[in-house]
Amino acid sequence: MVSTYIGYDLVNRDMKTSLKRVAQEPEVARELKYYQDNIGKVKTVDDFMKDDRLYTYAMKAHGLEDMTYAKAFMKKVLESDLNDENSYANKLADDRYRNFARSFNFSSETADMQTEKQEDDVIGLYKQSLVTEGDDAKAEVQYYDTAIDGVKNVDDLLKNSRLTKFVLNSYGLDTKYYSTDHLKKILTSDLSDPTSYANTLTTNKSDYLKIANAFSFDTDGSLKNATAQTADQKTAMEDLYLEEVPSTETAFRAERETTNYRTKIAAVTKVSDITGDSRLFDYVKTALGMDKNMLKSTFENIVTSDLSDPTSYANTQGKVKGDYAKIAAMFNFDTSGNTTAGDAQSAAQLSQTTTGYNTNYDDADQASLDSLTTYYTTQMKSFTKVDDLLNNSRVYDMLMKAYGIGEDEFSKANLKKVLTSDMTDPKSYANKTNDKRLISLASAFNFKSDGTPDVPLLAQSERTITETAKDYIVQKTRFLSGKAQTDAKTAAQTDAKYYQDNIVKVTSVTDLLKDRKLVDFALTANGLDATKVTDDMLKQLFSSDLTDPKSFANAQSDERYAQFVASFNFDTSGKLDKNYAKGVQNRGEVQSTENLYLHQSLETEQGQSDQGVRLALYWQRQAPTITSAYDILADSALLEVFRTAYSLPSDMSNMDIDQQKKVIEKKMDLNDLKDPNKEKKFLQRFTAMYDLQNDNGSSANAALTILGGGSSSGGISASLLESLNSR
Known part of the structure; x- marks a missing residue:
């Protein structure tokens, strides 16, 4: 007769083949197919439990086949909130119930119009649009500065649409619809003639007169001077453009203002030269942090103060003692307002002033930006439908600025269709526009077709993220105790927070692989050694088609690699796929249930000829989940294997639980469970002792009852579990 170990080894040495063989058995194949085809249709616990085939399949997968009859009890398990440690499933001593509950989601996940990552992306795009706006303005000014000098007549200007739009934009005029003939008549008007075209306009007359004055064209369109604009006219036009077009102050404009200040301050001989030049005065107020509405007289009183006189204006009138004195010390004016030592500012004073300006010039814009982004974040929490947004x-x-959409480019009705599009459907409204801006806008929000918030499509579902974090902590604290366990748990919790905060920001496999810390966390949570998984292997894993048994992930000897991939909602191209996330079980949970069902079927089949083989296979499958001696004591089948291996009496279970724990820890170093070679030696010991202690199949022994599937008297009744739960 074949020994128990040989029987076990024949099955386990190529587990993939053994499971494949079982999966091809007609009855197993039918049940697998039925489950795959129908679990996605289930919406409620009642739906699930009414379908006996689905319910029985899942119960068998989790080793609860003997409890299939206890539907009222199991319903309480499935409806448990696993985040509540006092919930029904969590209070049951047998972890199989909690594991059963965690593989389903019968409560609604949190709908969120916009995730934190999506919100950050919108704000980031908006900020980038301001930077781009500044860069574009700089490019336009530099182009204009060179190109305008090449204009030889009015037609040269007007046939260059870029130059023409620059001029119109500088005065805030509409650039969509303008008449070249109209502009030509304005630019060639004799402004000294009250009957000329420009002087008789009734619409935007003031702006058009300014345009005419900004150029030097004769009435025939030729140049009055060597160039279309004098240097001062050109500079004034460019300054006007930088003031009018970008919605915020730009670094380029700040450079120009500083250059202007350096040039003009050198010619200042009296304080009125500053206050009389609005551009200089504004620069000084910004540079020195003064109130932008400060009166000219106040500034003049400050800088003409005698700082050696404690009763002078600067020494006595500063809102905060010393403020006005510091301003006065930045200039060299006497009490009459004239410069001393020839310069209004020394080199050091000038340097300090320009440094202050470059630091402060965009303070108002930054404050406005901070206010806007805070407002946006607040509103995202209060909006309840897409109409609120629009x-x-x-x-x-x-939003329009963030995504580069013109103010009147699309109607709000069309934008509503965009925002309520299903971005996983290539035929959805947004996707069919083929407009990258609209597709990006739609992808930044989570709306259902009716305009209400939807559950966000994440790299992992909320519950998977939570369970992954819990599994990681379990793995990192496995077999530890005392201070070592406390320290490891603290570190693991820190890692878990990082994972939970950042995995929700991942929108593709590319994003995920950029952060190896996230990848290693998930691998560890699945019981895999992250140090043995290369980036190239990860790419092959995530590009695997999990429905293809021959794909890279499925071809691995360790099925946990495929389970790792399945826990994410990525398709083979690395993009998020909504189909993997929806339903009472996501793709990873369905696959996990299928794997468990095949293992249970295989073990049951082997138990028909040798219950020792069944026990050995069960131990081998459950060993990675053992975290302490209590896990062995809580599982009657695991305890039977342990007792048999070390020839311990059955009445060991009558001992105090802590004494039983000590027995296990004395007999076995639980860390050996991490070592495949030591695990193999343990099972060799068990199977040898099992053959010595049993008739090797002459009669159905206790293992059948322990593992389930025996007579009804062998199971734990629902009433008993209810009783235990109430204690």
Whole structure:
């Protein structure tokens, strides 16, 4: 007769083949197919439990086949909130019930119009649009500065649409619809003639007169001077453009203002030269952090103060003692307002002033930006439908700028269709536009077709993220105790927070693989050695088709690699796929249930000829989940294997639980469970002792009852479990 170990080894040496053989058995194949085809249709616990085939399949997969009859009890298990340690399933001593409950989701996940990552992306795009706006403005000014000098007549200017739009934009005029003939008549008007074209305009007359004055064209369109604009006219036009077009102060404009200040301050001989030049005065107020509405007289009183006189204006009138004195010390004016020592500012004073300006010039914009982004974040928490988003002008304008959409480019009705599109459907409204801006906008929000918030499509579902974090902590604290366990748990919890905070920001496999810390966390949570998994292997794993038994992930001898991939909602191209995330079981949970069902079927089949083989296979499968001696004591089948291996009496279970724990820890170093070679030696010991202690199949022994599937008297009744749970 074949020994128990040989029987076990024949099955276990190529587990993939053994499971494949079982999966091809007609009855098993039918049940697998039925489960795959129908579990996605289940919406509620009642739906699930009414379908006996689905319910029985899942119960068998989790080793609860003998409890299939106890539907009322199992319903309480499935409806448990696993985040509540006092929930029904969590209070049951047998972890199989909690594991059963965690493989389903019968409660609604949190709908969120916009995740933190999506919100950060919108704000980031908005900020980038401001930077781009500044860069574009700089490019336009530099182009204009060179190109305008090449204009030889009015037609040269007007046939260059880029130059023409620059001029119109500088004065805030519409660039969509303008008449070249109209502009030509304005630019060639004799402004000294009250009957000329420009002087008789009734619409935007003031702006058009300014345009005419900004150029030097004769009435025939030729140049009055060597160039279309004098140097001062050109500079004034460029300054006007930088003031009018970018919505915020730009670094380029700050450079120009500083250059202007350096040039003009050198010619200042009296304080009125500063206050009389609005551009200089504004620069000084910004550079020195003064109130932008400060009166000229106040500034003049400050800088003409005698700082050696404690009763002078600067020494006595500063809102905060010393403020005005510091301003006065930045200039060299006497009490009459004239410069001393020839310069209004020394080199050191000038340097300090320009440094202050470059630091402060965009303070107002930054404050406005901070206010806007805070407002946006607040509104995202209060909006309840897509219409709220579209009807809030501040939020709407921010979104249009963030995605480069013109103010009137699309109607709000069309934008609503965009935002409520299913981005996983290639035929959805947004996707069919083929407009990258609209597709990006739609992808930044989570709306159902009716305009209400939807559950976000994440790299992992909320519950998978939570369970992955818990599994990681278990793995990192496995077999530890005392201070070592406390320290390891603290570190693991820190890692878990990082994972939970950052995995929700991942939108593709590429994103995930960029952060190896996230990858290693998930691998460890699945019981895999992250140090043995290369980046190239990860790419092959994630590009695997999990429905293909021959794919790279499925071809691995360790099925946990495929389970690792299945826990994410990525398709083979590395993009998020909504189909993997929806339903009472996501893709990973369905696959896990199928794997468990095949193992249970295989073990049951082997037990028909040798219950020792069944026990050995069960131990081998459960060993990675053992975290302490209590896990062995809580599982009657695991305890039977342990007792048999070390020839311990059955009445060992009558001892105090802590004494039983000590017996296990004395007989076995639980860390050996991490070592495949030591695990193999343990099972050799068990199978040898099992053959010595049993008739090797002459009669159905205790193992059948322990593992389930025996007579009804062998199971634990629902009433008993209810009783234990109430204690």
